[in-house]
Amino acid sequence: MTADHAGETGQNPDADYDPHASSLQGTADPEVLEELYAIRGSIDNFDATLVYLLAERFKCTQRVGRLKAGHNLPPSDPGREAAQIQRLRRLAEDADLDPAFAEKFLNFIVSEVIQHHRAIVADRG
Template sequence: MTQQNHDVPDTDTYDAAASSLAGHVDNSVMAELLSIRSSIDNIDATLVYLLAERFKATQKVGFLKAAHRLPAGDPGRESAQIARLRRLAEDAHLDPAFAEKFLNFIIGEVIRHHEAIAEDHQAAAEWK
C-alpha cells in the first residue's frame, strides 16, 4: 500500500535526543527543546495511529462501494468534508488552507485505495 522510507530510523533505533544542535546551544535550552520535541513525537505517533484507524474505516467503505459498483470518489461528500474541516481548522486556529491540502491528500489516497479494491473485486468476479 505505501512504500517504506528507509531514510527514517525505525522506533527501535530512534534517538529522541538526536540533534545537530547538540553542543552548540546552552544545555538548558537543549533540555527545553528536547522536552517540546518529546511532545511533538507523541503527537506524531498519535497521528499515525489515527490515520491507520481512518484508513481501516475507509477500506470498509471501499469494499462496500466495490460490492455495489459505486464510484470510488464521492465529490459531494468530499466537498462537504473539506468545508467542515476548514471550519474546524479555523476554530482550532490552524491554517484552513493547510487543513484542506491535508484532507485532499488523504482523499486522494482513499480514492486510489477504493479504485484498487474495485479492480480486485472486478477481477475476482471475472474468475467466477
C-alpha cells in the same frame, strides 16, 4: 498496529529512535537543549498519535471501499468530499489552524482513499 497491540507483541516501534538526535548538540546551552528535547518529546507523541489515528481512519475507508465496490458505487463521492472540506476548514478556523493547510491535508488523504478504492475495484475485476 495499535499502541496496545505493540505492547502485546513485545514490539517497540521506537526501539531504534533517538529522541535526542540533533545537529544542534554542542552549539547551544545544555539547558536550552533540554527544553528543546522536552518540547520535541511532546511533538513526537503527537506524531505517533496521528499515525495511529490515520491507520484507524484508513481501516474505515477500506471498509467503505469494499462496500462501494460490492454495490458498484463509484470510488469518489464529490458531494461528500466538498462537505468534508467545508467542515474541516471550519474546524481548522476554530482551532487556529490554517484552513488552507487543513484542506490540503484532507485532499491528500482523500486522494489516497480514492486510489485504495480503485485498487479494491481492480482486485475484484
